[in-house]
Amino acid sequence: MRRVRPLGLRAGVTASFTLGATALATLAALGTYAVTRDYLLDQREQAAVRQAFVDASSVRDGLRTSGVTVGDVLGAVSPPTGSELLVHRGERWYSASLQVGGDDVPASLSTTVGAGTAGVTWTRVDGEPAVAVGVPLPAVAAEFYEVTVTEELERTLLAVRTALAAFALSTAVGGALLGVWASRRAVAPLHAVAGTAARIAGGEPGTRLPPTTDPDLATIVGSFNSMVDALEEQIQREVRFSADVSHELRSPLTTLVTSVALLQRRREELPARSQQALDLVDRELDRFARTLDDLLELARLESGTTARERVSTGAADLARQALDGSGRRDVPVRGGGGAARVRVDVEQVGRALVNLFDNADRHGEGLVEVVVQRVGDRVRLLVDDAGPGVPPAERQRVFERFARAGSRGSLPGSGLGLSLVAETVRAHGGTVRCAASPQGGARFVVELPASDALVPADAGATAAPHGGGEPA
Incomplete structure (x- = not known):
């Protein structure tokens, strides 16, 4: 079963603000719509009832006139636009329009009006919402009905729904943006602490957090x-x-x-x-x-008292000098060119390379070759030996002080050679690690910034050995 990764701090804060804003906006929108809808429906219903009573009075007065038919009376009344008039007298229904008939009057309303009580109800006519008002006319033995289609009210409610939905959406987006801002403010101190700690670990022990008024x-x-x-x-x-x-x-x-x-x-x-x-x-x-x-x-x-002038030099020339100075003139140096140049303290780095050469001779059955490569903005020196290689489990430990790999602890050496290599390379903004040589032995890989792509000398890029070899 795939494990779900928990949200990070920033994502959690942003999600909390977004969900909170969405919930509040949704509740506010629903509440506002409910109140608005009830108010508009009530107002429309009251207006329909008042108009129906006015029209019912006109119809009643007209029916009291002798010799006048129901159709003539309905034709003489001018209801508002969208309203249709009906009269139920005897067993017949009379309508001022062919669009609305007795079938459009809800049975519940007919029953109420037939019992002698005025009533109002909501219905639908041809799929459109409408309000139907019924008024009994006992003086003329008739029932009056006025059915008003409320298309404008439906459009108004649709506009209200759209506006509230847009409000809820914009509020949710605003909550998300506020969450992003708040999460950045919340984790900014953590980033400052992490950055300061990284600079300290990278070789700037004098770095401190700036004072704050918070x-x-x-x-x-x-x-x-x-x-x-x-x-x-x-x-x-x-x-x-x-x-x-x-x-x-x-x-x-x-x-x-x-x-x-x-x-x-x-x-x-x-x-x-x-x-x-x-x-x-x-x-x-x-x-x-x-x-x-x-x-x-x-x-x-470690105390930083070895700072000397650093000069730009070819990495291959540096390796050649270290080999010649340590009596290894027969060891070849391959690769390197005009682009493979580094700015270093020649004496320090030369001593580090000699430590690697001594390590190869003492513990790796002899130094085989040195290879110089330019890789991006780094210059890489590969030191290969002819030994059986270094077990992966011991490749990192050998860079520790006085560490002895495998059963070779009795071999000569101070146990500090590779520690010196790691410290020297770190002081120059580089890294060192141990891997397996294609020939089967151990390969120590030293990477230094190219002289045309240097990081600050005190940036202290950690010389984190990813493996190791036997200490010199």
């Missing part, structure tokens, strides 16, 4: 800004703490590295087991130094 929103605005202030302060404390710890570790690390270097120069004087221990310490110190460098770089990226 007393109903002042509390929300103040609470949101206070929350963001507290969050930013906590993040800054963590960043400073990480930077301070990394910096404080520099001195003892430098001392250890110098000491190990001295021991390495007198390596031949040490026993074999001591040499093995020295090699182990040397490798771990090297790993420790790289981890410390990565931590410092991450701290600088």
Whole structure:
């Protein structure tokens, strides 16, 4: 069974205003029509009764004259337009017109008048509404009837119905428009909060909601800004703490590295087991130094203190420089052209690319190639390795700090390489993700804005990795 999606807030507010306005307009239109119809019918009926009594008096006076026939009397009376006169005397019906006869007089009215009481009723003549008035004439042993077709009243009621229907429809449309306006006003603060939150998440931590004079929103605005202030302060404390710890570790690390270097120069004087221990310490110190460098770089990226001049450069040239600088001159760079240019901090992005290359060598059985593409207003760099690939379930987690994919956690690496890649790319308004290479290995995809279609550097387009690979 297909599940019905609930209405959104704006649609719900608009629908409520529309339905409310339609219901009120319909009730008002029906009530107005009922009152108007009753009033017009009553007025028309009273006018018909007054006219019928006047005409009945003329007919009675005429019938009192000796030697005058009923037809002559009816012919002498001039009723209003649309009215027809009939007289029932004895067993015969007399009419001033051939259009209306005794059959057009309702039986209920004939019975009432025959009992000696004047009466009035509504009927239809040739499909048209009409009012019939009957007046007994006992002085001349006759019954007088006047049937008046009320076409003008029907047209008036039709005009009233049309006007009220148009009023109800216009009111419903007005209610819908009012609902749209009210829904926009209602969700405007939510859009402001969502937009501010998105800018903060995108790399603008100093963004705040503007102050408001609305007393109903002042509390929300103040609470949101206070929350963001507290969050930013906590993040800054963590960043400073990480930077301070990394910096404080520099001195003892430098001392250890110098000491190990001295021991390495007198390596031949040490026993074999001591040499093995020295090699182990040397490798771990090297790993420790790289981890410390990565931590410092991450701290600088998060605190925004790494801002350096960005220059426009060819993406293929940037990849080639990173390959040559890391001793990978035999790895090919395919694609790229004059249009595939990016405006970046060459040192930062070059280091990020080297981290991807190191990741491919350590965990992907070797770097295969780098491909540069121009896709719309973005420049894409594809880094392929020769490994078995990365399971889809782990492609996003590997961009986390110190994450280890699969059973390769024991392989060398600081566990921060891909985190640095993601932070660097994000700082340049780009994205990074991991997918499967056509050759079967892992493919890391870095997308950066083209230099002729740049977004603001601090827009912080989230480097949301849709997958991952093993961390460098």
